[in-house]
Amino acid sequence: MVVRAPWLWRLFRRPLARQFDWLAPRWDQIRTPGHLEPFEVALASIQQPPRRALDLGTGTGAGAQALAKRFPAAEVVGVDLSRAMVDEARRKLPVELEGRVRFEVGDSAALPFADAAFELAALLNMIPFFDELARVIAPGGHAVFSFSNGEATPIYVPPERVRRELARRGFTEFAEFSAGPGTASTARKAGGRR
């Protein structure tokens, strides 16, 4: 609903943050086996390693950690609406990633970052706010979407919709993946160096 009508987000923001605050201590226990598989496959397809990568709706930080491991020179920021999720993500961060990965409380619908601040932004089981997503990705950078249980994922956006929304905002070179129980897709923002 929020993808179709982003202005409704202000009604959902508080209750959703409260719901995820409550879920934070149990989140990792309810993750399904193989939940990162499609995400990893999509990341492996990216040829230009980002210098700065963003994980939107990071939860307990699994996506941010996967980004940092896949791109060992990248600085990674994980953002989540729920303070309790961010606390869990910080607590779980392995020591070896501490200098390169950080977590912030924030809203993906109004990000506290400059235009073109990241070469890659990832959404793992997360509601996309396309205007902000497109704004913070640098020309030539990538957007990565992953849904751990494909169409059965509660927050699922069909790839045709993702393509349509991103194409309108200057993205090209779409690719779709399927791995384990889930699906993923990537898109590249036009411009930048190859």
Ligand SMILES: C[S@@+](CC[C@H](N)C(=O)[O-])C[C@H]1O[C@@H](n2cnc3c(N)ncnc32)[C@H](O)[C@@H]1O
């Ligand atoms: C379904 S969980 C996914 C968490 C994690 N990416 C994973 O797959 O394990 C969605 C997460 O997005 C966060 N979230 C929802 N809307 C958000 C928004 N507008 N900005 C930032 N985080 C948001 C929630 O608090 C929650 O932690």
